[in-house]
Amino acid sequence: MKRVSIKRDIYLYLFGLVLSLTTVYVLMISQSYQVGLNESVKYGFLYELKLAEQEYLTNGSPPQVQSKTLQVYSEFEQLPVAFKTHFDWQNFNPDVIYEEYVAGEQEGSGNYYYAALHYVTSLDTYLYVASQYDEAIYLELFSQNPPESINQLNSAFLMVGALLLFVFVLVRLLIHRLTQPIILMSQWAQTLNLEDTEKLAHFRYIEVHHLAEQLVDSVKSQQEAIEREEFFLRAASHELRTPVSIISASGDMLTRLSDVMPRGGQRAVARINRSVMTMHNLITSLLWMSRNKLLDVEQSHINMESLVQETLANHYYLADETKVTAEIEVQGELNVGPLPQVLVEIVITNLIRNALQHTVQGKIDIVLSCDGLTISNSLNDQVQGDSDASFGIGLILIERLCQSQGWHFIQQTQKHCYFASVSFLTNTHQDN
Secondary structure, three states: OOOOOHHHHHHHHHHHHHHHHHHHHHHHHHHHHHHHHHHHHHHHHHHHHHHHHHHHHHHOOOOOOOEOOEEEEOOHHHOOHHHHHHOOHHHOOEOOOEEEEEOOOOOOOOEEEEEEEEEEOOOOEEEEEEEEEEHHHHHHHHHHOOOHHHHHHHHHHHHHHHHHHHHHHHHHHHHHHHHHHHHHHHHHHOOOOOOOOHHHOOOOOHHHHHHHHHHHHHHHHHHHHHHHHHHHHHHHHHHHHHHHHHHHHHHHHHHHOHHHOOHHHHHHHHHHHHHHHHHHHHHHHHHHHOOOOOOOOOEEOOOHHHHHHHHHHHHHHHHOOOEEEEEEEEOOOOOOOOEEHHHHHHHHHHHHHHHHHOOOEEEEEEEEOOOEEEEEEEOOHHHHOOHHHHOOHHHHHHHHHHHHHOOEEEEEEEOOEEEEEEEOOOHHHHHO
16 A cells, blocks of 8 residues: 555645635536626626516507617518427427527627517517617627626635635644644654654644654553663673573582593582573573674685584483484585674574474474575474463564574474574575
């Protein structure tokens, strides 16, 4: 759906309304003007006809003075030929004026013919009325003495134009008052700067003012939640560094003494070292998640197969008590680089850890291609219902890292199998 500006729609409807009202008003004025002319002519004609009737009743014959503009006959045969030819007198209604225009023989003006049939009730007879106007004479008079109604009509149009302009300005002012608060909130929403909320505190309308307050309060709450989350992640990760470093140093010392330890002690030292490695990865992940923007890291070419094998070997202890095997298939040497070594290790480590932790039996398929890797594994019954939530922060971290670096990450669950794929090609390369 194509989105448009509020102002655009309002102005379109406003101009449409003004244009429609103007058109309707002009049509009504024109129709009223024509009706007025017709009624004036009609009643003038009927008035002359009434006078002819009175003279006919008095003298027993139509008026003796006949002119082109009014001719009254008591017999049909007395009518001029033109009126007999152009009118159907058999279908005339009494006191209805019929009009017929006859063009001239040469190019130019013609003649207007008017005819009417008047019934004299007292004598039970009809009078035949005819009238003729020369268009040339009418146009000459019109040009020499224009009707005053034209000037009045022009004045009426000027008044209407002024009224429409006033209405338009009034509506424009209303539109400005209604849309200006929305525009200000839209501009502020682009920055969400809580230090610049002064312009949102003085809106004219109560509804808009409440909406602005809710918007500011929501942004404040959201930012406070984000700040609390970032503070917790930073504080937790930094506070964990000291005890983890102490445990790591102690584990290294125990490792050097493991040759004189019984096998049970050696296994305990190995578990300590693996747990320390897990804590290191967790701290690194928390630090990356607490940053809005990733810092610049060293770029290098990566031997993907060696990195995957080393990571798999370091975390294979997670599958000690399960019947899980892992197979690595190399379909092509990684042809992308240089890449940030630390970020690639975090992504691969979390993918392999998730696969080992959430697979009870079966095998884990790891496919290396020229642009990334794909991991698929079967899921146990506890994870199938809500795999995304069960995988912890690992997948959330992967999504954030891939999004920030422009890498393409896909994850999906199909039946009893989980599938994840990472392409280290950036979006720019993919578009090309």
